[in-house]
Amino acid sequence: MTTPLHSTLKxxxxxxxxxxxxxxxxxxxxLTLKGKRNGVELPWAQLVNGEAALAVALHASVGAxxxxxxxxxxxxxxxxxxxPAAAKRxxxxPAKPILKSRxxxxx
Numbered sequence: 001m002t003t004p005l006h007s008t009l010k011x012x013x014x015x016x017x018x019x020x021x022x023x024x025x026x027x028x029x030x031l032t033l034k035g036k037r038n039g040v041e042l043p044w045a046q047l048v049n050g051e052a053a054l055a056v057a058l059h060a061s062v063g064a065x066x067x068x069x070x071x072x073x074x075x076x077x078x079x080x081x082x083x084p085a086a087a088k089r090x091x092x093x094p095a096k097p098i099l100k101s102r103x104x105x106x107x
Contacts, residue, residue, distance in 0.1 A: 005025070018033065019033070020032065021039075027043060028042060028043045029047070
C-alpha cells in the first residue's frame with residue numbers, strides 16, 4: 001500500500017557534481033538548484049498526458065539549468081580585514097530633543 005502525498009516532500013539530489021532539490025507536491029514536481037528559488041516545474045497532469053516532452057523542450061529553450069552556470073563552491077571562512085583606527089567614521093551626532101511649542105503643549 002502506498003502513502004498519499006498530502007504535504008510537500010523535499011529531497012536533495014546530486015547530478016554531475018551539482019546539487020539540486022526535488023520538491024514533490026500534490027500539484028507538481030519541481031527541480032531547483034540548491035540555494036535557488038526558481039527551477040523547472042512540471043505539473044503531474046502534463047507528465048501523465050505526455051505533454052512533459054513539450055514542457056522540457058520549452059524549459060530547454062529558455063535555458064533553465066544551462067551548462068554555463070558554474071557549480072557551487074564550498075564556502076570558506078574568511079575573517080574580515082581589520083581597519084586601521086584612523087579609517088573609522090566619526091560617530092553620528094546625537095539627535096536633538098523635540099521641543100513642543102506652547103500652543104501644542106498639554107496643560
